Amino acid sequence: GENVEQHPSTLSVQEGDSAVIKCTYSDSASNYFPWYKQELGKGPQLIIDIRSNVGEKKDQRIAVTLNKTAKHFSLHITETQPEDSAVYFCAASKEGSGGGADGLTFGKGTHLIIQP
Amino acid sequence: EAQVTQNPRYLITVTGKKLTVTCSQNMNHEYMSWYRQDPGLGLRQIYYSMNVEVTDKGDVPEGYKVSRKEKRNFPLILESPSPNQTSLYFCASSLSSGTVWIGEQYFGPGTRLTVT
Numbered sequence: 001g002e003n004v005e006q007h008p009s010t011l012s013v014q015e016g017d018s019a020v021i022k023c024t025y026s027d028s029a030s031n032y033f034p035w036y037k038q039e040l041g042k043g044p045q046l047i048i049d050i051r052s053n054v055g056e057k058k059d060q061r062i063a064v065t066l067n068k069t070a071k072h073f074s075l076h077i078t079e080t081q082p083e084d085s086a087v088y089f090c091a092a093s094k095e096g097s098g099g100g101a102d103g104l105t106f107g108k109g110t111h112l113i114i115q116p
Numbered sequence: 117e118a119q120v121t122q123n124p125r126y127l128i129t130v131t132g133k134k135l136t137v138t139c140s141q142n143m144n145h146e147y148m149s150w151y152r153q154d155p156g157l158g159l160r161q162i163y164y165s166m167n168v169e170v171t172d173k174g175d176v177p178e179g180y181k182v183s184r185k186e187k188r189n190f191p192l193i194l195e196s197p198s199p200n201q202t203s204l205y206f207c208a209s210s211l212s213s214g215t216v217w218i219g220e221q222y223f224g225p226g227t228r229l230t231v232t
Contacts, residue, residue, distance in 0.1 A: 001175075006158075034220075043120070043206050043223030044159070089158060103149070103174065104221065106158040 002027040004092050006107025014115050019080055021110045023090035024072040032095030033066060033073045034104070038087045047088075048075070051095065077112075085114045118143045120224035122207050128230045129197055137192045137227050139207030147212040148190040149174070149221070150182065152203040159206065165190055166212055197231040204228050 003026040013019045025033075031052040036044035050057045050064045050073065057064050061080075066073040073092075077084055090107040120141045129135055141148065149164040151174075161174030165184040179201055181193040190209075194201060207224040 036223075041225070043208075043225050045223065046220045049220070103161050103164065104159075106160075108156060108158040 002030055002092055002105040004090060004105050004107045006090050006110060008110060009108065010111045010113070012113040012115055013080055015080055015082060017080055019075075019077045019084070019112055021075045021088055021090070021112070022072060023074070023092075023107050024070075025092040025105075026071065027092070027094075028068075028071065029094055030092040032093050033064070034091050035064060035075050036089045036091065036106075038089065038109075040086075044089060080114050082114050082116060085112060087111050118222070120207055120209055120222050122205075122224040122227050124227060125225065126228050128232065130232055131198055132196050134193070134195050135197060135229075136194075137205060137207075137229070139190045139192065139224060140188050141190075141207075141209040141222070142188065143209060143222065144187065145209035145211055145222075146187065147210040147221075148184070149208045149210075150180070150190070150192050151206045151208065152176065153206060153226075154203050162192070162205075194229075197229075199231050202229060202231050 006023045034049035035047050037047045038044045048062050048064050050066050061078045063076040087109045089109050091104045093104045123138045146167045150162040151159040153159045160176045162180050163182040165171045171182050205227045208221045210221045211219050
């Protein structure tokens with residue numbers, strides 16, 4: 001099955017600086033890579049996703065890059081703000097699969113701390 | 117408002133006492149899924165359902181049961197809870213097409229279960 005590694009587990013940055021979280025995956029057949037943000041006491045919420053037919057996607061201050069050859073993808077947050085403080089999860093799957101071995105496989109999460 | 121709801125949000129119980137965690141979605145999604153979240157392990161899928169009366173095991177199904185009698189509801193049943201099932205549980209839903217899920221997975225707010 002798929003295996004997703006996520007680094008770092010904790011990331012502390014100054015407000016206004018950029019933050020980068022990296023993930024690697026093992027299954028070259030995976031084609032869908034979402035990123036979720038989880039605030040304290042809430043469920044994960046999708047913030048951006050990328051499919052294997054593109055190398056980069058951007059949405060305002062958030063961008064995701066994908067390197068299929070190296071099997072890694074990254075989340076970039078620019079001009080960080082206090083409300084960006086949360087736990088971020090990457091995931092990989094074969095989009096359109098049901099579950100189990102082909103469903104969403106999550107990384108272990110990154111606790112992002114924005115220092116004022 | 118489109119949402120996934122779970123009840124209860126918090127539950128403390130004793131070993132062996134059967135319990136049910138309810139999950140309901142109002143988005144007419146065919147696909148529903150249960151995950152558990154443990155520190156340092158990320159989210160792992162327990163069971164999923166592609167549609168009414170169609171359920172299948174995820175990565176960690178042991179000790180759990182599910183049912184899908186109605187499209188909107190997907191309860192998680194622990195018939196004989198044990199301390200190793202102490203965890204944070206999330207229900208999620210998504211659209212599906214035939215036998216595959218598509219698009220964003222929406223997560224509920226979570227149920228924190230403690231088994232003593």
